[in-house]
Amino acid sequence: MIVFPNAKINIGLNITQRRPDGYHNLETIFYPLMIKDALEAVESDVLTFQSSGISIPGDEQHNLCLKAYYALKKDFDLPPLSIHLHKHIPIGAGLGGGSADAAFVIKLINQQFNLGLSADAMMDYARPLGADCAFFINNKAVYAYEKGDSFEDIDLDLSIYKLVLVMPPAHVSTAQAYGGIKPAPVQSSLQELVKKPVTEWKATIKNDFEDHIFKAFPIIQEVKEELYRSGALYASMSGSGASVFGIFEKTPDLDNLAQHFQVFYNV
Numbered sequence: 001m002i003v004f005p006n007a008k009i010n011i012g013l014n015i016t017q018r019r020p021d022g023y024h025n026l027e028t029i030f031y032p033l034m035i036k037d038a039l040e041a042v043e044s045d046v047l048t049f050q051s052s053g054i055s056i057p058g059d060e061q062h063n064l065c066l067k068a069y070y071a072l073k074k075d076f077d078l079p080p081l082s083i084h085l086h087k088h089i090p091i092g093a094g095l096g097g098g099s100a101d102a103a104f105v106i107k108l109i110n111q112q113f114n115l116g117l118s119a120d121a122m123m124d125y126a127r128p129l130g131a132d133c134a135f136f137i138n139n140k141a142v143y144a145y146e147k148g149d150s151f152e153d154i155d156l157d158l159s160i161y162k163l164v165l166v167m168p169p170a171h172v173s174t175a176q177a178y179g180g181i182k183p184a185p186v187q188s189s190l191q192e193l194v195k196k197p198v199t200e201w202k203a204t205i206k207n208d209f210e211d212h213i214f215k216a217f218p219i220i221q222e223v224k225e226e227l228y229r230s231g232a233l234y235a236s237m238s239g240s241g242a243s244v245f246g247i248f249e250k251t252p253d254l255d256n257l258a259q260h261f262q263v264f265y266n267v
């Protein structure tokens, strides 16, 4: 079976509290994007994992696809699989690509071997693999809270806009991003702010990581400012960075940015 795990962006990200388990409580809107990996899994004599496309740092044996397989294998009598991942989603970009791959492995195995798991049960397998992994089970726009793994449905459809994603040449680790944060309670909940017109978001919706990550990597801030100069209604770093997205009324001319950085149109 072949599936196509997609990326996400964070629209707003408020880090509200440090938790006793070392994680942080937060609130964010997860919104799915069209940028996708390709993931194939077929029955085999031995369990194998290989990847092509963008090279994935770290030992292949620690790939989140295998972690997802082992999580289900603990509870179900699964045959060995031959898993091939073609990596297209930029890595360490705040796009949740690794978490998406893991969630899609869970969904693929559930379907291929008729495990009969509900979406809630699949989310329970996804949560320990990564805080944003559970989102990719239902994979539709949600308001996320607690560790980013509890959800409330929201009605958000950006399909009338043109979404653009830019990858500045900076690598921000998620742990580094959280390390530079002073959590603070929110004044107004994102759930309410996101209901307002997109044109109001610039003044009201913020990614809390931006302040300190922009100091460490000024190029990310420059990309965001260039998106606003190019007519973005709203622009923000996604998650812990370094990718930056812009929401436009019409497809913008970003030739300037595209000369230096990877630009994805209509994501």
Ligand SMILES: C[C@@](CO)(OP(=O)(O)O)[C@H](O)COP(=O)(O)OP(=O)(O)OC[C@H]1O[C@@H](n2ccc(N)nc2=O)[C@H](O)[C@@H]1O
Binding pocket: 010, 013, 022, 023, 024, 025, 026, 028, 093, 094, 095, 096, 099, 129, 130, 131, 132, 133, 146, 147, 148, 174, 175, 178, 238, 239, 240, 241
């Ligand atoms: C920042 C966010 C925003 O959506 O996304 P990315 O930028 O990674 O895509 C997420 O919170 C990232 O989720 P994810 O990448 O799955 O995190 P995990 O692997 O579970 O955790 C990596 C590290 O981030 C920190 N962490 C993560 C989530 C959270 N709510 N509080 C934390 O403090 C912890 O230090 C943890 O060890």
Ligand SMILES: Nc1ncnc2c1ncn2[C@@H]1O[C@H](COP(=O)(O)OP(=O)(O)O)[C@@H](O)[C@H]1O
Binding pocket: 056, 057, 058, 062, 063, 064, 065, 085, 087, 090, 091, 092, 093, 094, 095, 096, 097, 098, 099, 101, 102, 174, 239, 240, 241
């Ligand atoms: N299938 C995978 N795709 C991408 N990264 C993976 C995968 N499996 C494990 N990783 C590890 O997870 C780290 C973060 O990956 P990714 O999900 O792309 O970033 P982010 O947390 O910024 O969204 C990578 O540095 C990589 O070592």
